[in-house]
């Protein structure tokens with residue numbers, strides 16, 4: 039490691055004095071103007087991680103659902119999954135080291151993680167459409183090159199595409215071709231095959247309206263939509279030509295406001311969906327003939343997918359285990375339905391794809407979804423081998439089901455990615471500050487079929503409050519009372535929470 043060169047370059051990406059940031063739910067996130075040094079240092083870290091794992095590592099520059107002024111960075115590990123937890127700690131140490139300590143921290147990490155510094159390093163980089171992203175990804179490149187790493191800059195890419203590229207490269211192309219065309223081809227042909235085999239009700243189900251959150255999803259879907267033709271016609275809205283990223287649109291807006299985004303025309307029973315700012319979340323919705331809005335969020339998507347998979351698994355009858363992983367945000371009725379009606383085991387983990395992904399790997403087939411629309415289905419290697427074998431060898435009905443499962447495997451991009459309050463039990467119980475959990479328990483008791491919890495966000499400087507009850511009115515009221523309890527007991531600042 040040429041530490042002198044690092045020190046010289048680092049001055050050009052100097053850390054603002056005293057600024058402390060944490061590798062959070064999805065990497066580092068904050069206002070874009072505070073991130074230059076973090077990007078440079080994540081370039082350095084990606085080189086060390088690449089040397090240690092002898093694999094390609096990904097760096098994605100995005101702040102996903104956050105406002106346009108924010109930005110962020112997350113690292114992608116060799117199999118396309120989120121960065122290992124022990125390296126999140128290294129990332130936090132490196133990002134927060136004062137300039138003069140940077141060389142020592144780099145040496146420390148290399149020693150602790152037994153990095154072979156003679157190894158070659160290769161890093162691939164992607165970025166979203168935020169105005170700050172191009173400059174910030176150049177800072178990542180500066181970090182990579184000063185440590186002698188090689189890189190390939192994919193430029194504008196969705197987060198799932200970057201995960202895919204990393205895994206393709208590390209599987210020597212076995213997972214697919216590490217190009218955007220390779221990605222479009224692999225996923226679209228699995229989709230086209232699957233929909234040929236699956237029952238489809240009439241022409242109105244062949245159109246999909248997509249709200250692209252004025253982000254990267256619009257550019258990439260504009261390229262990809264031709265691959266679905268003529269089976270599926272995709273229409274793009276909020277494509278970034280007019281509106282602002284994530285503003286009054288996108289998956290986060292639709293989920294948290296429980297209403298359609300601006301900028302999309304919806305007629306009764308038309309199928310619509312929304313991406314978020316880096317196109318790794320999706321929620322579906324429609325208006326019925328009475329104008330009532332229906333949201334198919336991550337909980338419902340997980341339930342639909344699990345029902346479909348369960349039918350196919352019964353057909354092949356091979357005893358493969360199926361499990362569903364959710365977070366505390368999952369609506370209680372969805373959990374009850376999965377457990378009691380579908381008889382599928384359900385597990386709850388902390389918020390963050392990395393936690394759900396980990397748990398889902400324990401099953402032959404693990405379905406995981408956050409209510410906000412992040413998720414996928416994971417197939418174990420053994421399940422995949424079994425399914426491929428049945429798709430070739432078994433007789434009619436069984437073979438048909440196995441073939442459908444085979445396409446599902448290819449369709450799901452399986453690669454993995456306010457500190458006064460602290461929580462436990464998969465974030466469903468507050469342990470600090472004292473008295474807050476008791477207050478929440480008392481409030482919850484006042485309503486039927488109710489649940490509530492609070493947790494510090496790992497991507498924004500806010501505390502999130504979740505509430506559910508038997509009616510919208512009661513849910514709003516419970517949410518308000520819990521917010522008030524947080525404000526009073528956790529030292530809230532600024533305006534008091536308002537009802538409604």
Ligand code: G16
Nearest residue numbers: 063064102103390391495496497498
């Ligand atoms: C990120 C994470 C998600 C998480 C979301 C909100 O999403 O990838 O797993 O649910 O943040 O996290 P928090 O409640 O901690 O702010 P995205 O789409 O912004 O990358």
